[in-house]
Amino acid sequence: MTAQTTLGRVIKFLAGSPARRFASISVVLAIVASIAPTKDLFSEWRYYQRQYKQLIRHRPDGARLQKNFQGGIQQIWIPERHVTDRCSTCHVALQENSLADQRKQPFRPHPPMPHTLNEFGCVICHNGQGAATTVTEAHYSTKEWEQPILPTRYLEASCGQCHMEPLEGTPQLNLGRRLLARYGCAHCHAITQPDGSRIMPVDEPPSLEHIGEKTSREWIFSWLKNPQVYAVSSTMPNFRFSDQEATDIANFLVSQSDASVNSTAPAPASFALPPAEQAAVDGPGVYGMLFCASCHATQNSKGALLGGELAPEITRVGSKVKVDWLRRWLKAPQGYDPKTRMPRYRFDDKQIAMLTAYLLTKKDEDLLANVHLDPSDRQSVERGKKLATDYGCAACHRINGIAPPEGFAPDLSRIGSKPLFQVGFLRGMPETLPDYISGKIRDPRAFGPALKMPRFTLDDSQVEALTTALLAQTDRAVTMPPELVRSVPLAKYHPGGDTGRLMEDLRCQSCHSINGNGGEMAPDLTREGSAVQRGWLLDFMKNPDTLRPALIRRMPKFNLSDEEIHKLSDYMLNAYQAPGFDSEALDLRSLDAGAAARGRELFYTKYACQACHIADYKKDKGYVGPALADVGDRLTPVWMYKWLKDPNAVAPGTVMPNPRLADKEAKDLTAFLVTLRAKKKGGAK
Amino acid sequence: MKRRLMFPVFLVFAFSGCGEHAPVSVLLTPKAYGTQIVEQSGGKQAGGVGARLPEPVVVQVNGADGNSVAGALVVFSGDGVIFTPTRVLTDENGQVSATVQLGSIHGSYPFIAQTPKQGGGIADVELRGIALGYQEKVGKQVSDKYCRMCHDPESTTERVSNFENLAQPAPHVFSDGTVLNSISDADLYKIIADGGPAVGKSPQTPAYRNTLASSEIKSVIAYMRAIADPPYPPQTAK
Numbered sequence: 001m002t003a004q005t006t007l008g009r010v011i012k013f014l015a016g017s018p019a020r021r022f023a024s025i026s027v028v029l030a031i032v033a034s035i036a037p038t039k040d041l042f043s044e045w046r047y048y049q050r051q052y053k054q055l056i057r058h059r060p061d062g063a064r065l066q067k068n069f070q071g072g073i074q075q076i077w078i079p080e081r082h083v084t085d086r087c088s089t090c091h092v093a094l095q096e097n098s099l100a101d102q103r104k105q106p107f108r109p110h111p112p113m114p115h116t117l118n119e120f121g122c123v124i125c126h127n128g129q130g131a132a133t134t135v136t137e138a139h140y141s142t143k144e145w146e147q148p149i150l151p152t153r154y155l156e157a158s159c160g161q162c163h164m165e166p167l168e169g170t171p172q173l174n175l176g177r178r179l180l181a182r183y184g185c186a187h188c189h190a191i192t193q194p195d196g197s198r199i200m201p202v203d204e205p206p207s208l209e210h211i212g213e214k215t216s217r218e219w220i221f222s223w224l225k226n227p228q229v230y231a232v233s234s235t236m237p238n239f240r241f242s243d244q245e246a247t248d249i250a251n252f253l254v255s256q257s258d259a260s261v262n263s264t265a266p267a268p269a270s271f272a273l274p275p276a277e278q279a280a281v282d283g284p285g286v287y288g289m290l291f292c293a294s295c296h297a298t299q300n301s302k303g304a305l306l307g308g309e310l311a312p313e314i315t316r317v318g319s320k321v322k323v324d325w326l327r328r329w330l331k332a333p334q335g336y337d338p339k340t341r342m343p344r345y346r347f348d349d350k351q352i353a354m355l356t357a358y359l360l361t362k363k364d365e366d367l368l369a370n371v372h373l374d375p376s377d378r379q380s381v382e383r384g385k386k387l388a389t390d391y392g393c394a395a396c397h398r399i400n401g402i403a404p405p406e407g408f409a410p411d412l413s414r415i416g417s418k419p420l421f422q423v424g425f426l427r428g429m430p431e432t433l434p435d436y437i438s439g440k441i442r443d444p445r446a447f448g449p450a451l452k453m454p455r456f457t458l459d460d461s462q463v464e465a466l467t468t469a470l471l472a473q474t475d476r477a478v479t480m481p482p483e484l485v486r487s488v489p490l491a492k493y494h495p496g497g498d499t500g501r502l503m504e505d506l507r508c509q510s511c512h513s514i515n516g517n518g519g520e521m522a523p524d525l526t527r528e529g530s531a532v533q534r535g536w537l538l539d540f541m542k543n544p545d546t547l548r549p550a551l552i553r554r555m556p557k558f559n560l561s562d563e564e565i566h567k568l569s570d571y572m573l574n575a576y577q578a579p580g581f582d583s584e585a586l587d588l589r590s591l592d593a594g595a596a597a598r599g600r601e602l603f604y605t606k607y608a609c610q611a612c613h614i615a616d617y618k619k620d621k622g623y624v625g626p627a628l629a630d631v632g633d634r635l636t637p638v639w640m641y642k643w644l645k646d647p648n649a650v651a652p653g654t655v656m657p658n659p660r661l662a663d664k665e666a667k668d669l670t671a672f673l674v675t676l677r678a679k680k681k682g683g684a685k
Numbered sequence: 686m687k688r689r690l691m692f693p694v695f696l697v698f699a700f701s702g703c704g705e706h707a708p709v710s711v712l713l714t715p716k717a718y719g720t721q722i723v724e725q726s727g728g729k730q731a732g733g734v735g736a737r738l739p740e741p742v743v744v745q746v747n748g749a750d751g752n753s754v755a756g757a758l759v760v761f762s763g764d765g766v767i768f769t770p771t772r773v774l775t776d777e778n779g780q781v782s783a784t785v786q787l788g789s790i791h792g793s794y795p796f797i798a799q800t801p802k803q804g805g806g807i808a809d810v811e812l813r814g815i816a817l818g819y820q821e822k823v824g825k826q827v828s829d830k831y832c833r834m835c836h837d838p839e840s841t842t843e844r845v846s847n848f849e850n851l852a853q854p855a856p857h858v859f860s861d862g863t864v865l866n867s868i869s870d871a872d873l874y875k876i877i878a879d880g881g882p883a884v885g886k887s888p889q890t891p892a893y894r895n896t897l898a899s900s901e902i903k904s905v906i907a908y909m910r911a912i913a914d915p916p917y918p919p920q921t922a923k
Contacts, residue, residue: 103790103792105790108790111791111818111819111820112818112819112820112903112904112907113819113820114819151735151789152733152734152735152736152789153733153734153735153736153737153789155734155735168823168826168827168901169819169822169823169826170822171822171825171826172733172736460737461737461739464736464737605888606888607888607891608887608888608889608891611835611847611850611851611852611889611891612834612835612847621849621850621851622847622850622851623845623847623850624834624835624847646895647896648895648896655830655831655834657831657891657892657893657895657896658895658896659891659892659895660892660894660895
């Protein structure tokens with residue numbers, strides 16, 4: 001009652017006459033009109049700029065900082081890169097390196113980085129909303145803007161928007177991209193990089209077209225249940241099949257298996273396997289001599305893996321393979337799987353017998369001890385085929401009767417910009433894209449038991465690396481001006497002719513790169529013809545001996561025939577020549593005894609080459625670089641001379657530093673190296 | 686009157702289940718006490734900014750007799766560092782293991798592990814994590830490729846160190862702050878760029894001026910400074 005009367009009186013007073021009404025409305029209008037400027041006056045950025053002024057007032061470098069400071073809203077505007085970043089309004093000291101001791105944000109200077117602020121702004125690397133001028137809007141997800149700041153541990157993803165090539169500053173991104181290719185992600189998911197290239201899988205899952213020749217239903221069952229029980233380093237994921245499902249698939253795989261070329265070829269000459277006890281004693285010697293461990297790893301008694309990762313781990317291979325398959329495989333791997341990376345060794349029958357017997361001793365009796373499967377029947381095979389189709393087995397493996405599926409899993413080319421409203425988060429997980437992606441990689445089925453994606457065996461750093469690589473696949477990356485995008489050219493070189501065929505048979509490019517195509521384990525052979533001498537090459541092919549004492553992985557001995565050795569050597573010496581490595585480049589007459597003596601002095605004293613190289617096995621110990629004790633037999637003088645003058649020009653990326661030798665010094669050193677020759681005492685060493 | 690009292694009590698109970706760590710810290714009481722806490726491993730690691738350190742940090746609680754104590758409470762704390770878990774009881778070996786995630790600013794992150802002592806008082810051990818920024822990461826990559834063969838005496842099955850093969854004076858390990866902290870940035874740059882003899886040191890260090898970019902050499906120095914032990918002075922340890 002009383003309140004109403006008071007209100008009535010106030011209204012009466014304010015609106016009692018036209019003049020009063022006019023005055024009241026004017027006052028209201030003035031208040032409304034002043035809201036916007038007042039809001040601006042109390043805005044967050046003014047608060048930070050005031051704080052900054054206070055901070056620098058008492059510093060010794062304050063005068064200079066004050067001079068550089070500009071008040072008001074600051075902006076980096078680069079229209080062609082779609083950059084409108086106002087971050088420097090609050091982050092006022094990004095370019096003030098003298099504030100490096102300042103730990104409080106937003107006043108730290110930006111740490112050293114590969115680009116400048118004025119070229120790229122902030123958001124291209126850090127995400128967030130560049131045009132915003134409040135902390136919340138700029139940094140976090142809001143209704144209007146859901147792209148928050150990228151957490152620093154995934155920051156390398158931003159580099160990947162333009163850079164396809166591995167960078168020094170982005171180990172995590174590089175690892176992530178390698179894993180995307182290595183773990184077979186790209187078999188099911190299409191991942192087109194910003195330069196238009198596809199991430200291509202580099203794992204080569206084995207063909208299952210003849211699997212019945214190789215192994216048993218029981219082994220397939222146990223493998224499907226948990227691949228890492230058989231081989232800890234296996235990249236095969238766990239599909240979490242039930243016992244029934246695993247049995248059905250095993251039955252199907254065995255039933256679809258048909259005869260390989262190997263099985264229809266005449267049986268290898270009959271030879272008796274040595275008894276297991278003898279194989280256990282003599283096998284390791286043969287296994288070691290043939291350098292199987294260059295590619296295949298085995299677990300030692302402490303569980304550590306020893307050996308290469310180019311080929312499957314074979315710790316328990318004796319529990320997997322059938323004896324007849326194994327000896328045919330060792331004789332001719334390509335007769336079982338034409339696409340295998342395993343070379344065709346020219347093993348003799350005795351070596352095959354010993355290797356077969358030895359590999360069969362590598363058994364884990366527990367692996368199949370409790371696997372008892374019912375006999376296979378038609379319904380089970382049918383169910384198995386349906387499962388194999390549904391789970392996309394043929395996306396990775398060749399299987400009779402199932403075509404490789406197209407677009408089996410979602411395209412991940414733009415996953416880094418996936419709108420959050422399309423994402424189904426789990427309860428309790430932070431609702432950000434990096435958390436979603438890493439959660440999905442870590443345990444895909446947690447997002448729905450019906451999902452098909454299997455669970456991979458990955459540690460935290462691998463998950464983080466994969467997440468980083470996927471976060472690089474953004475919408476922004478696609479709209480980058482083409483001149484910013486750094487691609488890696490795709491090399492497809494394969495040697496031609498009869499020798500090319502022989503090189504394919506030996507799978508040289510599984511380990512060696514030639515003209516940009518091939519493996520990284522062994523030296524690049526693109527310029528081998530300019531580098532080595534014929535006599536040395538012939539000897540080496542007959543009996544490969546490592547040049548680097550520190551290396552564990554070595555070139556295996558292929559038991560090549562003399563004819564094959566000559567064919568290969570002549571081809572390499574003629575085809576793999578580099579321009580500029582000819583007799584015009586170096587006058588051999590300058591390499592006299594005086595030069596050699598001066599070169600020796602340079603080698604041992606001025607440049608201390610013996611810190612990394614061995615010129616004399618009796619006194620030198622360095623083994624960062626190859627041993628040079630017989631380099632005079634091995635390398636051509638012109639190669640040594642040009643190498644010494646600029647190693648990086650000859651082999652880009654080599655660890656050997658460029659000592660920037662004077663021409664005379666390079667010649668003297670070459671003269672000394674030419675004198676380093678093997679002291680042959682009759683036969684080969 | 687009674688009802689009015691009941692309501693706040695009810696509220697306390699209703700919300701006591703909220704908050705991620707609340708129940709743990711309430712329930713976690715030490716079953717035993719030690720007198721000393723020592724680092725077992727992982728106490729001086731480097732990792733990327735904002736990332737988890739590669740290995741967990743392991744500390745051990747010992748009693749007055751020098752033997753390890755199981756069931757003692759260990760609490761980790763440090764500015765800008767996230768521990769999983771933060772509070773934990775030692776296992777049967779008297780040890781606890783925690784993963785450590787560093788903040789997003791590059792530099793040193795000191796942190797401590799504490800354990801309450803019987804009858805009051807606290808024993809602690811100081812540890813630290815090093816967050817590598819872009820420049821230090823580049824430095825690590827360059828150092829791993831060009832420098833580590835000689836400057837890191839540790840060998841693995843995959844990488845045999847050349848350290849033992851070198852003549853005296855032996856190379857310095859890059860984290861060896863006792864020596865490297867006293868060499869100025871300019872001198873370090875000179876050694877890397879122009880080789881040991883440029884500052885009157887061993888020619889076993891070759892010149893990298895024509896191999897590495899100036900920014901790469903600076904990155905290696907930044908990396909050395911970041912991992913220096915004891916820490917490189919200009920870093921304010923706070």
